[in-house]
Amino acid sequence: MRLTLRKFKVNQVNFGTKTEFRNGALWINREELTSLLEEEKRFEKVDIQLARPGESVRIFQVADIIEPRARLDGGDFPGILNKTVTIVGNGSTDVLSGSAVVLVDQCGNNCGAMHDCAGNVIDMSGPGAEVSPYGRTHNICVIPYAAAGVDPTTPEFKIASKVAAIKAAVYLAQACRGLEPDEEEVYELPPLSEVTKDMEDLPRVVYVFNFYRYFFKNEPIIYGQAFSWLPSVLMHPNEFLDGAVVNSYLNANLSSPASMDTYEIQNHPVILELYRRHGKDICFLGVIPTVAQVEEFAVDSQTNLAIKLALTLGANGAILTKAPGGSPQMDVANFAKKGHELGIKSVLILDDIAARSPDGKYRVNGILFSDERAGAIVNTSNINEQIILPPVGRTIGHLAPGADGELMRLRSAIMGQSGQLGNTYMVEVEY
Amino acid sequence: MLKPLRVVQYVNQFFGQLGGEEKAFVEPHVKEGPVGLGLATQKELGDGGQVVATVICGDNYVGEHLEEAIDIMIELMRPYKPDLVIAGPAFNAGRYGMAAGALCQAVQERLGIPAVTGMYNENPGVGLYREKVYIIETGSTSKNLPEIIHRMAKLGIKLVNKERVGKPREEGYFSHGFLVNELSDKKAPERAVDMLLAQFRGEPIEPELKLATFDQVKPAPAVKKLNEANIALVTDGGLVPQGNPDKLEWMAATKYVTIDISERDHLKGGEFYANHTGYDTSEVNDDPMRLVPLDVLRELEARGVVRKLNPTLYSTTGVATTIEYSQKIGSALAERLKADGVDAVILTST
Numbered sequence: 047m048r049l050t051l052r053k054f055k056v057n058q059v060n061f062g063t064k065t066e067f068r069n070g071a072l073w074i075n076r077e078e079l080t081s082l083l084e085e086e087k088r089f090e091k092v093d094i095q096l097a098r099p100g101e102s103v104r105i106f107q108v109a110d111i112i113e114p115r116a117r118l119d120g121g122d123f124p125g126i127l128n129k130t131v132t133i134v135g136n137g138s139t140d141v142l143s144g145s146a147v148v149l150v151d152q153c154g155n156n157c158g159a160m161h162d163c164a165g166n167v168i169d170m171s172g173p174g175a176e177v178s179p180y181g182r183t184h185n186i187c188v189i190p191y192a193a194a195g196v197d198p199t200t201p202e203f204k205i206a207s208k209v210a211a212i213k214a215a216v217y218l219a220q221a222c223r224g225l226e227p228d229e230e231e232v233y234e235l236p237p238l239s240e241v242t243k244d245m246e247d248l249p250r251v252v253y254v255f256n257f258y259r260y261f262f263k264n265e266p267i268i269y270g271q272a273f274s275w276l277p278s279v280l281m282h283p284n285e286f287l288d289g290a291v292v293n294s295y296l297n298a299n300l301s302s303p304a305s306m307d308t309y310e311i312q313n314h315p316v317i318l319e320l321y322r323r324h325g326k327d328i329c330f331l332g333v334i335p336t337v338a339q340v341e342e343f344a345v346d347s348q349t350n351l352a353i354k355l356a357l358t359l360g361a362n363g364a365i366l367t368k369a370p371g372g373s374p375q376m377d378v379a380n381f382a383k384k385g386h387e388l389g390i391k392s393v394l395i396l397d398d399i400a401a402r403s404p405d406g407k408y409r410v411n412g413i414l415f416s417d418e419r420a421g422a423i424v425n426t427s428n429i430n431e432q433i434i435l436p437p438v439g440r441t442i443g444h445l446a447p448g449a450d451g452e453l454m455r456l457r458s459a460i461m462g463q464s465g466q467l468g469n470t471y472m473v474e475v476e477y
Numbered sequence: 478m479l480k481p482l483r484v485v486q487y488v489n490q491f492f493g494q495l496g497g498e499e500k501a502f503v504e505p506h507v508k509e510g511p512v513g514l515g516l517a518t519q520k521e522l523g524d525g526g527q528v529v530a531t532v533i534c535g536d537n538y539v540g541e542h543l544e545e546a547i548d549i550m551i552e553l554m555r556p557y558k559p560d561l562v563i564a565g566p567a568f569n570a571g572r573y574g575m576a577a578g579a580l581c582q583a584v585q586e587r588l589g590i591p592a593v594t595g596m597y598n599e600n601p602g603v604g605l606y607r608e609k610v611y612i613i614e615t616g617s618t619s620k621n622l623p624e625i626i627h628r629m630a631k632l633g634i635k636l637v638n639k640e641r642v643g644k645p646r647e648e649g650y651f652s653h654g655f656l657v658n659e660l661s662d663k664k665a666p667e668r669a670v671d672m673l674l675a676q677f678r679g680e681p682i683e684p685e686l687k688l689a690t691f692d693q694v695k696p697a698p699a700v701k702k703l704n705e706a707n708i709a710l711v712t713d714g715g716l717v718p719q720g721n722p723d724k725l726e727w728m729a730a731t732k733y734v735t736i737d738i739s740e741r742d743h744l745k746g747g748e749f750y751a752n753h754t755g756y757d758t759s760e761v762n763d764d765p766m767r768l769v770p771l772d773v774l775r776e777l778e779a780r781g782v783v784r785k786l787n788p789t790l791y792s793t794t795g796v797a798t799t800i801e802y803s804q805k806i807g808s809a810l811a812e813r814l815k816a817d818g819v820d821a822v823i824l825t826s827t
Contacts, residue, residue, distance in 0.1 A: 249673065249674065251673065261757050315664060315665070316666045318666075319666035319670060320666075327670060327674055328673075363676075363677065365670065365673065371755070372796075391677065392673075393669045393676075395665050398656070398686060400656050401729060401797050401799035401800070402797075402799065404731070407655050408656040409654050409655065409799075409800075410656075410799070411656060411686050411687060412797070413686050413687065413688055414689055415688065416690060417688070418688065421688055422672055422673070422684060423684045423685055423686045424665050424669040424685050425686045428656055430797060431658050457658075468665030470664065470665060471660045471662070471663070471665075472658055473659065473660075473661045473665070473668075474656050474657065474685070474686070475644055475656070475657055475658075475685075476645065476656055476687075477645065477652055477653055477655050477657050
């Protein structure tokens with residue numbers, strides 16, 4: 047499998063009469079894009095707004111972020127945008143690097159009327175922008191409005207919104223068709239039978255990517271399907287970079303933490319790091335997706351499947367990330383414990399959700415397990431930290447009183463802080 | 478040239494070279510310049526600082542009159558206009574450690590200047606004062622004294638100059654126990670691969686999060702006769718009446734709320750809901766009795782399987798709650814349940 051990412055660097059985004067990419071500027075025909083997205087009958091209309099780095103702008107009610115990418119063969123997001131059998135992760139894909147499609151959720155990702163409706167945010171300047179890479183991208187915001195009689199709090203409307211954002215991302219990247227990219231990145235792993243050649247002395251490493259169990263039955267997550275259970279599956283790292291997997295909603299009627307998004311899966315920081323170290327420090331075998339479970343026996347059973355596959359591949363090292371929330375810690379810790387007994391060394395990448403004391407300090411971390419065999423932990427910050435965002439001049443999102451004023455957000459509600467997949471330098475330190 | 482730092486040293490009778498246990502009742506007093514261990518501090522400071530006075534107090538005296546001794550020592554120090562106080566190190570001496578910790582805290586609060594002490598990790602002063610005071614970790618005895626003094630002085634000078642203090646491990650002090658977000662020089666995945674490689678090389682690793690520790694709780698004895706028992710319903714699933722009149726938090730709860738069920742056989746969706754960020758609440762919102770089995774308990778009550786269902790249901794939110802508040806809520810609930818005359822609880826968690 048060989049994937050060439052043809053990167054076009056975006057340093058400007060504007061509305062224009064024709065959707066095209068020219069000299070670093072992305073021009074968008076707003077009407078053409080909205081009429082494409084308004085084909086969805088659940089929408090009354092779809093608004094498109096632009097947010098540029100450095101502007102005094104806050105995007106709120108953010109549900110997901112997608113990097114505009116389009117495969118040269120047109121087989122994007124198989125199972126979601128098309129039912130044709132495209133093998134993603136192999137071939138060439140155009141990337142509008144430095145831009146992002148931001149999906150704004152009509153109910154703010156917080157359907158319950160009793161909750162703060164500003165939800166997850168991106169600030170384009172100030173302290174919020176410093177925390178998030180999406181404060182530095184040129185953002186194309188997709189804002190669907192529910193048609194009469196359509197309840198925007200239902201899974202059907204939310205899934206339609208997600209699909210609209212994915213459609214927009216592909217539509218935009220198709221503007222690069224036939225152009226010469228600024229740079230090309232090639233991602234290639236030879237077949238398993240050859241991958242360890244000349245790397246016999248290096249640790250053989252798998253990445254175990256733990257997903258959330260689905261909440262919306264028909265939500266497209268892996269190749270357009272939702273899984274609450276996965277048998278042992280080996281996935282090629284390139285599949286993640288090329289649209290096989292999108293981020294899921296976590297909760298039907300409360301906020302989903304902003305600690306993971308589709309853009310980050312497309313630019314997966316663990317996969318890119320394992321590629322970078324492949325052949326030098328480690329031998330990268332592939333990716334094993336797992337699904338976080340609720341019942342103890344199910345955690346155990348799902349772990350067994352992943353361990354069995356890792357052993358079959360000949361892995362003796364594993365990097366693990368977890369699904370958002372507290373309980374998936376048990377899923378990844380369980381892998382490390384069992385792996386330890388069977389000759390697989392593991393490192394867990396975990397966010398922390400430390401409880402805040404009344405004096406504003408954080409004293410005890412939110413780690414739920416005590417087993418030393420799962421003790422090799424890298425941290426991606428305490429996402430329960432409060433961050434004060436100063437007032438902004440303009441907001442993008444549905445009406446939310448006070449959203450343009452000073453806003454306190456937990457780090458977990460700031461898009462791009464990367465609690466789960468680790469695209470961050472942030473770390474919690476005990477002083 | 479900077480003005481040399483003015484340092485006051487605190488020592489016990491032994492390190493003040495008055496003698497051993499027989500001098501442990503010596504009252505607080507001050508001597509000009511460095512005395513006893515103060516000489517080692519002076520040597521460490523060199524030309525950069527001066528031990529302007531040494532305050533000496535016997536361990537028995539301070540052990541029996543802690544507050545009074547601290548008051549006196551603060552007033553003894555004040556005329557010397559110190560920039561920094563170095564207390565001890567106290568190593569494994571309990572009374573000395575407690576005094577050094579209390580003195581450092583008082584110096585910070587009343588003289589408004591930094592203070593540093595040093596102790597062995599089993600000294601009771603560590604647990605009591607580490608959150609408020611910088612305590613350099615020492616061995617149990619005065620071995621490596623010059624190195625300990627070096628660390629104490631170095632940290633003290635940083636505090637005086639308001640320089641950034643490094644991590645506990647780097648500077649050798651007991652952490653205050655505060656978790657703080659900061660930037661690392663490498664991204665998380667890079668550190669993860671580095672940590673993995675260290676394991677393969679057989680090197681020690683430095684985990685970035687501590688593992689959990691749990692209290693051991695002895696289970697209550699089983700209920701002997703259920704048909705004579707008063708049963709209460711308690712949940713941490715965030716159940717509240719519509720409108721959430723008592724304003725139960727949806728995460729990081731600080732309290733519990735009460736729901737009067739004395740007149741109820743059912744809890745209906747719409748009338749009650751789950752105010753909780755930690756799980757998908759839609760099923761509970763449809764039927765709150767799948768969180769608290771009121772219907773089933775009423776049936777068991779009618780059949781005489783249980784004697785009585787407690788008229789009050791207690792509810793809190795169990796997600797991202799601090800240990801402090803969990804303990805407070807738990808103890809308060811236990812008191813209420815005892816006052817209600819409850820024999821057993823069905824505690825539904827989510």
